[in-house]
Amino acid sequence: MSRSQGPSSLKRKRPESNSLSQSLTDQERKLYDVIRSKQDMGIWTRDMKRETNLPDNVVNKSLKALQAKNLIKEVVNIQNKGRKHYMATEFQPAKELTGGSWYVEGSLDTEFIKILRKFCVDFIAELKVATLEKVTDLIRRNGVFAVDVTQQQVEEIVRTLVLDNEIMEVKSNGMGEFASVPIGKVCYKLIGKGGLGGELKAKTGAMASIPCGVCPRISHCTPDGVISPKTCVYYTKWLDF
Structure with a gap:
């Protein structure tokens, strides 16, 4: 079975023979x-x-x-x-x-989804900061799957990991661990050990690693709002650095 997605779901039409007609x-x-x-x-x-x-x-x-x-x-x-x-x-x-590509003969391929989720988390944890393109490239080069894994599939898996609070979507500030990622580029970090909630690196100084600079919800952050510096665990841990 192939999960690769071609440009069209239609095959080239076959002319019918006169005898068949x-x-x-x-x-x-x-x-x-x-x-x-x-x-x-x-x-x-x-x-x-x-x-x-x-x-x-x-x-x-x-x-x-x-x-x-x-x-x-x-x-x-x-x-x-x-x-x-x-x-x-x-x-x-x-x-x-x-x-779509998550189903095989009408049944959800839970094993494929489970393994792909694990690879996404493992690669993001290994890289500390990873773009969608980088994760997709590593999965393809790994060769563990007998089918072609598309970037769209990886993106869908990554979205579920964000919703499950296993990883966080951030934007690169171009400094520290984000140095290899263009400024403003969306990338992903593990939540917890190795992520924004873990130990912050100080290669360019603590101020360069302040979580507010890469927080995707910074525009909604207010002193007394639902998203607030008072309740932000990442900001509190940064202060304790």
Whole structure:
């Protein structure tokens, strides 16, 4: 299975041979045209019955015939797994149907997500400060996955880690541990040991490492607000430095 995301979900259309076209009954042709017109989104059996006005027994018989001729295929719709969904074999299912790269045959690939989360945390911890591009590059070069890991996938994983308070999104000030990251560039640090809540480095002096300078929520920080220097654990630890 490949999780790589190409520029298009559609395959190049195959011209039908005259013999194949002639082998279809009128009902099969009508049904096939409706299914094929839906391209990578496919169509639910109830909808195709409504659009073709064909009786249930004719639709069911025609579906079996079209599948036997390898013209259509049944696909899983993660939003409605109990519904029979079909599309022409020349198309690949859209991510709206499959759930995208996190799903395998209609099921969430929890093991893949778990391992990718761990690698993201490990690399960010190792680098102290890491950009999304750097983390993606390290994961790809590691070679642990048999499939292509995209930057979009890494970004989605990183977002969940931020929401889970395992890492923090910050902006580089270009100094100290941020020296290798362009000023203003979004990057990530581990929360806790090795992160903003851990030991602060003083290569350029303590003032260069003040957490306020890289805090993504500094614009919302007020003396008596929900976000405040009085309640900020990172600012308190910096004062104790």
